Amino acid sequence: MAEKSIKKRANLRDVAKAAGVxxxxxxxxxxxxxLVTVSTRETVQAAxxxxxxxxxAAARSINSGRSHVIGALVPTLDNAIFSKFLGALExxxxxxxxxxxxxxxxSDPDIEAQKAQxxxxxxxxxxIVSGISHSPDFDSLISRTRMPTVATSFxxxxxxxxxxxxDNAAASRKALEFLIGKGHQHIxxxxxxxxxHDRMRARLSGLHGQGVLHSFETxxxxxxxxxxxxxxFETSPHVTAILCLSDVLALGALFGLQRRNVQIPHQMALxxxxxxxxxxxxxxxxxxxxxxxxxxxxxxxxxxxxxxEHQSEPEPFxxxxxxxxxxxx
Amino acid sequence: MAEKSIKKRANLRDVAKAAGVxxxxxxxxxxxxxLVTVSTRETVQAAxxxxxxxxxAAARSINSGRSHVIGALVPTLDNAIFSKFLGALExxxxxxxxxxxxxxxxSDPDIEAQKAQxxxxxxxxxxIVSGISHSPDFDSLISRTRMPTVATSFxxxxxxxxxxxxDNAAASRKALEFLIGKGHQHIxxxxxxxxxHDRMRARLSGLHGQGVLHSFETxxxxxxxxxxxxxxFETSPHVTAILCLSDVLALGALFGLQRRNVQIPHQMALxxxxxxxxxxxxxxxxxxxxxxxxxxxxxxxxxxxxxxEHQSEPEPFxxxxxxxxxxxx
DNA sequence: AGACCTTGTGAAACTAGTTACATTGTTGAT
DNA sequence: ATCAACAATGTAACTAGTTTCACAAGGTCT
Numbered sequence: 001m002a003e004k005s006i007k008k009r010a011n012l013r014d015v016a017k018a019a020g021v022x023x024x025x026x027x028x029x030x031x032x033x034x035l036v037t038v039s040t041r042e043t044v045q046a047a048x049x050x051x052x053x054x055x056x057a058a059a060r061s062i063n064s065g066r067s068h069v070i071g072a073l074v075p076t077l078d079n080a081i082f083s084k085f086l087g088a089l090e091x092x093x094x095x096x097x098x099x100x101x102x103x104x105x106x107s108d109p110d111i112e113a114q115k116a117q118x119x120x121x122x123x124x125x126x127x128i129v130s131g132i133s134h135s136p137d138f139d140s141l142i143s144r145t146r147m148p149t150v151a152t153s154f155x156x157x158x159x160x161x162x163x164x165x166x167d168n169a170a171a172s173r174k175a176l177e178f179l180i181g182k183g184h185q186h187i188x189x190x191x192x193x194x195x196x197h198d199r200m201r202a203r204l205s206g207l208h209g210q211g212v213l214h215s216f217e218t219x220x221x222x223x224x225x226x227x228x229x230x231x232x233f234e235t236s237p238h239v240t241a242i243l244c245l246s247d248v249l250a251l252g253a254l255f256g257l258q259r260r261n262v263q264i265p266h267q268m269a270l271x272x273x274x275x276x277x278x279x280x281x282x283x284x285x286x287x288x289x290x291x292x293x294x295x296x297x298x299x300x301x302x303x304x305x306x307x308x309e310h311q312s313e314p315e316p317f318x319x320x321x322x323x324x325x326x327x328x329x
Numbered sequence: 330m331a332e333k334s335i336k337k338r339a340n341l342r343d344v345a346k347a348a349g350v351x352x353x354x355x356x357x358x359x360x361x362x363x364l365v366t367v368s369t370r371e372t373v374q375a376a377x378x379x380x381x382x383x384x385x386a387a388a389r390s391i392n393s394g395r396s397h398v399i400g401a402l403v404p405t406l407d408n409a410i411f412s413k414f415l416g417a418l419e420x421x422x423x424x425x426x427x428x429x430x431x432x433x434x435x436s437d438p439d440i441e442a443q444k445a446q447x448x449x450x451x452x453x454x455x456x457i458v459s460g461i462s463h464s465p466d467f468d469s470l471i472s473r474t475r476m477p478t479v480a481t482s483f484x485x486x487x488x489x490x491x492x493x494x495x496d497n498a499a500a501s502r503k504a505l506e507f508l509i510g511k512g513h514q515h516i517x518x519x520x521x522x523x524x525x526h527d528r529m530r531a532r533l534s535g536l537h538g539q540g541v542l543h544s545f546e547t548x549x550x551x552x553x554x555x556x557x558x559x560x561x562f563e564t565s566p567h568v569t570a571i572l573c574l575s576d577v578l579a580l581g582a583l584f585g586l587q588r589r590n591v592q593i594p595h596q597m598a599l600x601x602x603x604x605x606x607x608x609x610x611x612x613x614x615x616x617x618x619x620x621x622x623x624x625x626x627x628x629x630x631x632x633x634x635x636x637x638e639h640q641s642e643p644e645p646f647x648x649x650x651x652x653x654x655x656x657x658x
Numbered sequence: 659a660g661a662c663c664t665t666g667t668g669a670a671a672c673t674a675g676t677t678a679c680a681t682t683g684t685t686g687a688t
Numbered sequence: 689a690t691c692a693a694c695a696a697t698g699t700a701a702c703t704a705g706t707t708t709c710a711c712a713a714g715g716t717c718t
Contacts, residue, residue, distance in 0.1 A: 008394075011674055022698045027676060037696065054474045057452030058391040059674035062703050067387065069398075069430070069451055077416035080409065087406035090433055094444070099451050101398070101430050104419055115423070122397055122428050123386030145383045222610035251607070258612040278580070278607070281551035283587040340704055351668045356706060366666065388704035392673050663716080672707070681698075688690085 010051035019047035030055060061123065070098050070304055071119030072128040075107040075197075079220060079248060080276050081293050082130075085152070088297025089128070096305035098125075107196050109135035116141055125308045128152060128300055131198040132159050148307040150314065152300050153199050157316040164300050164317045168199045169206030171289045171321045175243055175271050176207050178287075178323055184241035184269060189213050190228045190253060191245040192220035203245045203273065214239060218249070225252025226259075233260065240268060241329070247274035250286050254328070270328040284327035291321055339380035348376035359384060390452065398428050399633055400448030401457040404436040404526075408549060408577060409605050410622050411459075414481070417626025418457070425634035427454075436525050438464035445470055454637045457481060457629055460527040461488050477636040479643065481629050482528050486645040493629050493646045497528045498535030500618045500650045504572055504600050505536050507616075507652055513570035513598060518542050519557045519582060520574040521549035532574045532602065543568060547578070554581025555588075562589065569597060570658070576603035579615050583657070599657040613656035620650055 016023045021040060028036050029044040036044070047053070061067045070093055074082045090100045101124060103115035113135045116127060120141065126148035129138075142149050142161070154165040179187055194201045194217070207213060214236045218224035225244065229252075232239060244250035250272030254264065262268050264284050272279055275290035296319050303314035345352045350369060357365050358373040365373070376382075390396045399422055403411045419429045430453060432444035442464045445456060449470065455477035458467075471478050471490070483494040508516055523530045523546070536542060543565045547553035554573065558581075561568060573579035579601030583593065591597050593613050601608055604619035625648050632643035 012676095013674080023675080024677075024699080025697060028697085031676080035696075040696080052473050052475070054449065056391065056674055057450055058387045058396065059703090060676085061452075062385065062387040062391055062674080062705085063676045065703085067451065077406075077412040077419070078409075080407075080412070083406040083409070083412045086431070087433060090406070090431060094432070094447075097447075099430050099432065099447060101428050102415070102419060103423070103428065104416060118423075118426075118428060120383065121386055123390075144381050146381070222606050226610060252610055255610050255612045277551050281555060281581055281584050283584045341706095342704080352705080353668060353670095353707080354666085357667090360706080364666075369666085385704055388673090389706085391675080391704080392706045394673080659718100661716100661718085663714100665712100665714080667710105667712085669710085670708090673705085675703085677700100677702075679699085679701095682696085684695080685693085687692085 010053045011056070012053075015044065015047045015051055015053050018051060019044045066308075067123040067125055068098050069101055069122065069124050070126050070128065070308070071101045071103060071116070071122075071124035073103050073105050073112050073115060073119075074130055075105055077102070077104060079246075080278075081247075081274050081291070084276075084293040085297045085300075088294035089301050090297075092298045092301030093305065096301070096309070098301075098305060098308075107193070109133065109138065109196055113137035113141065120145055120147065126150070126304045128304060129161075130154075132156055132163065133196055133198045148304065148313070150300055150304055150307075152296060154202065155316065155318045159316070162303065162314045162316050164296060164303060164314070164319065166291055166296075166319050166321050168202035171206070171273055171291065172203035172243070172245055173206040174321070174323050175273060175287075175289050178325070179241045179243060179269060179271060179329065182241070182269065182329060186236070186239045187213055187241045187243055188232050188236060188239045189215040189243050189245065190225060190249045191215065191217055192224075192249070193217065200245060207243075220246050220248050222248065222252035222255065225249040226256040229253055229256030229260070242268060242270050244270070244272045247272035247276040247279045247286065247288055250288065250328075251276070251278050251282060254282055254284075254286060264328050275324060279326070282328075287326045287329040288324055289321050290324050292319055295319060339382040340385070341382075344373065344376045344380055344382050347380060348373045395637075396452035396454055397426060398430055398451065398453050399455050399457065399637070400430045400432065400445070400451075400453035402432050402434050402441050402444060402448075403459055404434055406431070406433060408575075409607075410576075410603050410620070413605075413622040414626045414629075417623035418630050419626075421627045421630030422634065425630070425638070427630075427634060427637075436522070438462065438467065438525055442466035442470065449474055449476065455479070455633045457633060458490075459483075461485055461492065462525055462527045477633065477642070479629055479633055479636075481625060483531065484645065484647045488645070491632065491643045491645050493625060493632060493643070493648065495620055495625075495648050495650050497531035500535070500602055500620065501532035501572070501574055502535040503650070503652050504602060504616075504618050507654070508570045508572060508598060508600060508658065511570070511598065511658060515565070515568045515570075516542055517561050517565060517568045517571045518544040518574065519554060519571060519578045520544065520546055521553075521578070522546060529574060536572075549575050549577050551577065551581035551584065554578040555585040558582055558585030558589070571597060571599050573599070573601045576601035576605040576608045576615065576617055579617065579657075580605070580607050580611060583611055583613075583615060593657050604653060608655070611657075616655045616658040617653055618650050619653050621648055624648060 105112040149161045216228040218228040272288040275288045279286040434441040478490045545557040547557040601617040608615040
């Protein structure tokens with residue numbers, strides 16, 4: 001029979017023994033093969049094949065001090081805006097040879113702190129979070145570990161971590177001013193929960209003192225928007241425009257209005273914030289504020305890669321937003 | 330001045346020295362504190378705080394042989410069906426103390442093999458892939474590393490890795506038979522690219538020899554569906570029902586039909602496969618085949634967790650699909 | 659009072675790699 | 689012929705934890 005097949009996994013020493021060379025030579029074959037004679041290299045390669053040797057990632061990173069893993073904490077994967085961001089982030093990190101660990105927080109700061117700890121435990125080299133409201137536990141973890149940390153989706157140059165994101169208040173204000181400019185006097189605002197949700201809060205705060213607003217808080221889901229539409233028609237019949245602080249809500253509102261046979265934009269104008277693909281394709285297409293989530297992902301990846309590779313902490317970066325007028329207004 | 334602040338990061342030996350105990354004692358304080366006297370425990374804790382000591386993940390996993398990281402390879406994050414799956418997967422893995430590394434493949438087997446190698450390099454304990462078409466490089470990597478691997482979205486008990494997924498052919502057939510049962514004679518099929526895309530291929534193959542079909546291949550995006558609608562009206566005017574092999578296409582088709590002022594379902598019936606939230610909320614709501622992506626995520630997480638914790642390879646598992654009749658048919 | 663057991667702690671040997679330094683052998687120049 | 693230079697390889701000391709085993713101190717039982 002063959003060698004003891006009970007044995008778990010071959011290591012460098014096993015390969016060295018099998019090939020009749022030292023561990024150093026095997027290590028060289030793996031990392032700097034040009035320093036090894038072709039003949040010994042082949043012997044070693046053969047031993048590697050024969051023993052199904054795969055170098056241990058842990059042992060490698062204990063020496064290099066690198067894990068090549070970046071952790072990202074996002075509220076949810078159910079909103080396309082985060083998927084888009086993460087997709088771009090993963091792709092760009094990949095170009096730097098970095099892998100992305102995703103953790104969802106359900107917008108709960110305690111879960112975030114807990115998952116951040118887990119990311120530290122698995123050896124993440126840097127963390128990426130959404131927004132600027134985090135629990136004290138989270139902050140203390142970051143300060144203890146001195147972990148490179150970037151906050152996204154929110155631009156605030158005075159924040160304790162570098163931010164790469166939008167001016168959320170300005171984005172929603174831009175949308176509101178556009179609607180006001182179109183002559184709307186009674187505007188409803190659909191928004192998601194604001195506790196622990198700084199971006200939503202900032203977007204709402206951008207609307208203060210501007211025109212007559214009726215605001216409706218609901219879950220950021222299509223059904224949530226449907227319920228908000230129902231609430232709107234029960235309480236505020238003379239509203240002529242709806243500003244949704246998320247395109248998910250805008251699409252849900254579109255469906256809700258269509259179901260009530262309300263003509264868009266004639267009887268009701270509709271506007272979102274995010275610019276998801278659905279807003280461009282919908283009929284009627286939905287006006288929105290374009291948030292370049294993919295660009296934010298790519299820039300965040302670059303910032304983080306630079307930080308972990310060259311210890312250069314990134315500068316805060318403001319991502320531009322732009323208004324896209326479509327058929328719904 | 331304080332201690333040399335140049336020093337990178339405190340390790341166990343530093344803490345032991347500072348606390349005046351042995352490294353073994355510090356290790357015990359971290360892992361089995363009940364074995365350590367309260368007084369020494371406190372001394373050690375104080376030293377840990379003072380030195381900002383954070384145990385090295387790499388050193389830990391070199392001993393335990395565990396990284397607590399699972400790798401998932403998905404085609405894209407841009408399709409909600411994968412986000413939903415990954416969200417459930419991440420949540421359930423979290424319950425087992427496992428973290429999820431996400432890698433996107435863009436449906437390219439070569440990129441998949443390359444990213445799989447990277448996941449191995451960072452020490453992933455298991456891999457999760459979509460579908461059953463993978464490159465030889467990928468298969469050779471799996472066989473060399475003997476890495477636990479689960480294939481999802483596709484049920485095939487004879488496949489070389491355990492599969493946890495749907496019977497895609499049966500799902501689409503179910504939809505088609507439903508449409509035929511409604512009296513439709515000329516049915517168009519919208520589907521995504523079939524090369525490297527076994528699920529789409531399987532769904533298409535499920536339709537063979539059933540009624541008069543006109544098939545349109547396009548990108549699985551809302552715009553792709555819009556283009557397919559245009560192609561449909563140019564080439565096949567007497568079609569009375571569209572079967573979209575993805576709900577993304579169905580929603581895009583809905584918008585495209587609305588734009589052409591085609592009444593749904595009177596002038597054109599519409600049906601999808603996936604059951605994304607948009608299909609339930611759309612107006613009219615879209616009939617579809619419900620694919621429980623979240624359930625698949627949770628089951629996959631359980632299977633993988635069991636595999637890595639107890640070395641028990643999971644049995645293939647068929648996830649049931651069900652037809653949901655809505656307003657669009 | 660001596661044997662026995664429990665508890666707390668430390669020394670050193672593990673885990674699996676990388677790498678600085680030492681050694682050997684060959685070639686080329688003086 | 690001799691010595692320097694260099695290429696190829698080995699030895700052993702690192703990286704940062706965990707864990708086994710040994711040992712000392714204190715308490716209990718006969």
